[in-house]
Amino acid sequence: MGIKPGELIVNIRQINELADQIKYNNDCTVLKLILDEHLDSVRDLFDDIIAEQKELIDKYLPISQIPSANPAAIVKWIKKQVVTNVSPQLAAAVLYTVALILLAKAIKRLKEAIVDAVKRLPECALELKDQVLDTLEREVDLLIQESLANVKDAQDRMIDIIQSEVEVAIDAIVTDTVETFEETYQKGLQSIQKANEQLQAVDVDIPPEE
Numbered sequence: 001m002g003i004k005p006g007e008l009i010v011n012i013r014q015i016n017e018l019a020d021q022i023k024y025n026n027d028c029t030v031l032k033l034i035l036d037e038h039l040d041s042v043r044d045l046f047d048d049i050i051a052e053q054k055e056l057i058d059k060y061l062p063i064s065q066i067p068s069a070n071p072a073a074i075v076k077w078i079k080k081q082v083v084t085n086v087s088p089q090l091a092a093a094v095l096y097t098v099a100l101i102l103l104a105k106a107i108k109r110l111k112e113a114i115v116d117a118v119k120r121l122p123e124c125a126l127e128l129k130d131q132v133l134d135t136l137e138r139e140v141d142l143l144i145q146e147s148l149a150n151v152k153d154a155q156d157r158m159i160d161i162i163q164s165e166v167e168v169a170i171d172a173i174v175t176d177t178v179e180t181f182e183e184t185y186q187k188g189l190q191s192i193q194k195a196n197e198q199l200q201a202v203d204v205d206i207p208p209e210e
Contacts, residue, residue: 004052008099011045014038015106019113028124031117042110042136045103049143052096079161080200087196090154094173094185097147101178104140107133148175151185158192165202168195 018038025031111133118125152175159170173188174180 008045008049008096008103011042012099012102012106015042015103015110018042019106019110022110022113022117025117026121028121031121031124035114039133042107049100049103049140076165076202079165080202083158083161083196083199087158087193090151090158090192091189093147093151093154094189097144097151097181098185100140100144100147101182104137104144104178107136107140111137144178148178148181151175151181155188155192158196162192162195162199166195166198168198170195 018034021034022031025034114133151173155173155175159172162168162170171184171187171191173192174184
């Protein structure tokens with residue numbers, strides 16, 4: 001089972017606390033002990049994160065495929081049901097992406113704290129290597145890009161379904177960069193939710209079974 005966004009936030013808080021401990025400590029032995037005890041747990045986060053990404057992709061995105069059906073009223077009803085099911089999962093994917101971005105910032109802050117410690121205490125340089133954090137930075141950046149792509153995929157499918165039934169302008173979440181995502185995800189979620197409400201209000205006249 002993967003890690004949830006709320007659990008990830010707790011881990012991010014711990015990483016920031018770890019950075020503070022390193023920043024304000026001047027004892028090489030203590031600094032090395034702090035890193036030895038905590039860096040492995042930071043690294044373990046990634047197995048949980050990858051598992052959560054896989055769960056989101058495998059479990060939820062496939063249900064945004066519309067099966068062929070006839071008559072047209074049944075197709076319309078199916079579209080409404082699909083959007084209803086996918087909408088909360090898009091919101092979850094967005095929250096997960098936000099948490100990943102916060103994780104990336106926390107890892108960067110931790111790395112900067114180690115670099116600063118080495119500058120303050122050059123005798124600690126060999127013991128406070130940050131190659132592990134270089135790897136973590138690269139891995140979390142890749143996860144963020146994958147997560148942004150998942151958000152775009154789910155969002156695009158939802159918008160296509162909604163706009164095939166309702167004439168509505170949607171302010172989509174912009175997933176080109178972390179910065180544009182952070183600037184637009186709240187407004188985008190609200191816009192998609194309003195559009196979904198309009199879709200759900202569409203009358204569906206399914207003929208009775210004969």
